Amino acid sequence: xxxxxxxxxxxxxxxxxxxxxxxxxxxxxxxxxxxxxxxxxxxxxxxxxxxxxxxxxxxxxxxxxxxxxxxxxxxxxxxxxxxxxxxxxxxxxxxxxxxxxxxxxxxxxxxxxxxxxxxxxxxxxxxxxxxxxxxxxxxxxxxxxxxxxxxxxxxxxxxxxxxxxxxxxxxxxxxxxxxxxxxxxxxxxxxxxxxxxxxxxxxxxxxxxxxxxxxxxxxxxxxxxxxxxxxxxxxxxxxxxxxxxxxxxxxxxxxxxxxxxxxxxxxxxxxxxxxxxxxxxxxxxxxxxxxxxxxxxxxxxxxxxxxxxxxxxxxxxxxxxxxxxxxxxxxxxxxxxxxxxxxxxxxxxxxxxxxxxxxxxxxxxxxxxxxxxxxxxxxxxxxxxxxxxxxxxxxxxxxxxxxxxxxxxxxxxxxxxxxxxxxxxxx
Numbered sequence: 546x547x548x549x550x551x552x553x554x555x556x557x558x559x560x561x562x563x564x565x566x567x568x569x570x571x572x573x574x575x576x577x578x579x580x581x582x583x584x585x586x587x588x589x590x591x592x593x594x595x596x597x598x599x600x601x602x603x604x605x606x607x608x609x610x611x612x613x614x615x616x617x618x619x620x621x622x623x624x625x626x627x628x629x630x631x632x633x634x635x636x637x638x639x640x641x642x643x644x645x646x647x648x649x650x651x652x653x654x655x656x657x658x659x660x661x662x663x664x665x666x667x668x669x670x671x672x673x674x675x676x677x678x679x680x681x682x683x684x685x686x687x688x689x690x691x692x693x694x695x696x697x698x699x700x701x702x703x704x705x706x707x708x709x710x711x712x713x714x715x716x717x718x719x720x721x722x723x724x725x726x727x728x729x730x731x732x733x734x735x736x737x738x739x740x741x742x743x744x745x746x747x748x749x750x751x752x753x754x755x756x757x758x759x760x761x762x763x764x765x766x767x768x769x770x771x772x773x774x775x776x777x778x779x780x781x782x783x784x785x786x787x788x789x790x791x792x793x794x795x796x797x798x799x800x801x802x803x804x805x806x807x808x809x810x811x812x813x814x815x816x817x818x819x820x821x822x823x824x825x826x827x828x829x830x831x832x833x834x835x836x837x838x839x840x841x842x843x844x845x846x847x848x849x850x851x852x853x854x855x856x857x858x859x860x861x862x863x864x865x866x867x868x869x870x871x872x873x874x875x876x877x878x879x880x881x882x883x884x885x886x887x888x889x890x891x892x893x894x895x896x897x898x899x900x901x902x903x904x905x906x907x908x909x910x911x912x913x914x915x916x917x918x919x920x921x922x923x924x925x926x927x928x929x930x931x932x933x934x935x936x937x938x939x940x941x942x943x944x945x946x947x948x949x950x951x952x953x954x955x956x957x958x959x960x961x962x963x964x965x966x967x968x969x970x971x972x
Contacts, residue, residue, distance in 0.1 A: 549594070562753045563605050570600055576593075584752075590880065594620060602618060602619045603618050604617055684910060688825075693705050693710070708760070752846050765907050769912070772950065778936065779964075782964070799862055800869050804917070820952055836890065850893075854887070
């Protein structure tokens with residue numbers, strides 16, 4: 546019998562939600578064959594089976610959230626009867642680790658003579674878990690000069706969540722007593738009823754991904770004073786180069802898209818204007834030496850931003866391959882947790898859906914995001930004559946705490962000049 550556990554999908558991830566069981570009890574399964582699908586703060590992923598055999602028991606239902614390393618299922622041999630569900634999950638298990646002997650770790654701890662010492666150690670561990678909430682929570686706490694230890698967390702093992710600290714800050718602003726804040730059991734009040742009794746509506750619970758997106762967007766709107774600058778760019782030069790080179794790129798196993806050209810020029814602009822490739826840490830500015838480019842990918846049920854690490858080390862062909870690769874794996878839920886972390890700048894392309902331009906929210910803790918509008922033929926004035934050219938509006942959304950309008954203008958002017966006069970040698 547082999548225990549299947551909730552995997553650790555990233556250093557700061559403490560729990561995951563079972564979205565879907567791909568296999569059912571009694572189904573045969575091969576090692577590394579997809580077994581179930583999970584959703585975490587960072588990524589949605591299909592989890593492979595740690596062993597070959599038969600799925601004998603499912604311990605966690607779809608939609609339930611459990612701690613990492615909790616046993617979620619068991620795999621045994623054909624004909625085995627499912628064991629009775631355990632009262633609690635085994636937090637110390639590892640993926641693919643066989644079940645332990647009769648005495649569990651929990652039972653061993655209860656027989657330890659020095660109970661007082663154990664209680665003290667356990668309390669210390671609770672404090673460590675609370676202090677080691679996600680980097681996002683710690684950053685918010687630092688910005689608002691809040692001691693996380695004073696907040697009663699509602700997450701796993703008392704872990705302070707984003708909502709906990711935001712509620713605490715809001716209560717402090719409104720003059721509420723500085724008692725430990727707890728997440729309210731009921732949703733926050735809204736201005737007026739969402740719908741009336743008897744109204745013809747359909748109520749559907751949010752997916753895990755949609756909840757996470759909602760949390761991140763509310764946090765971004767609360768954190769950064771957003772300002773936008775929009776530039777119009779003539780894409781005639783890029784369109785001609787793409788038409789000239791796309792066959793050769795396809796032969797090399799890459800799709801040459803407009804996004805690859807935009808990414809290449811954005812990387813050059815980030816080198817030129819490092820303030821856009823930075824973050825805010827309290828009263829300090831953190832300049833990122835690496836350029837880790839996030840590329841927003843629309844999914845059927847939400848949005849995910851895989852990251853191309855050290856994107857400045859790639860030429861146009863390398864960027865084309867990398868963009869196609871992460872986008873494909875994002876849509877098939879094959880991304881690794883580290884591939885959606887540590888981004889320093891993000892490009893999103895609402896133009897693929899026909900938008901003239903977009904005003905996207907910043908992907909925290911970054912300080913800027915580039916929105917790309919639709920590339921369409923329009924009448925433009927060139928040398929006092931009207932001509933038809935492919936035109937695109939690019940938008941820079943930026944955190945006005947750090948990036949000023951002049952910085953954004955210089956950044957976009959640099960991009961405009963490079964895109965309109967793209968040199969074939971830059972590829």
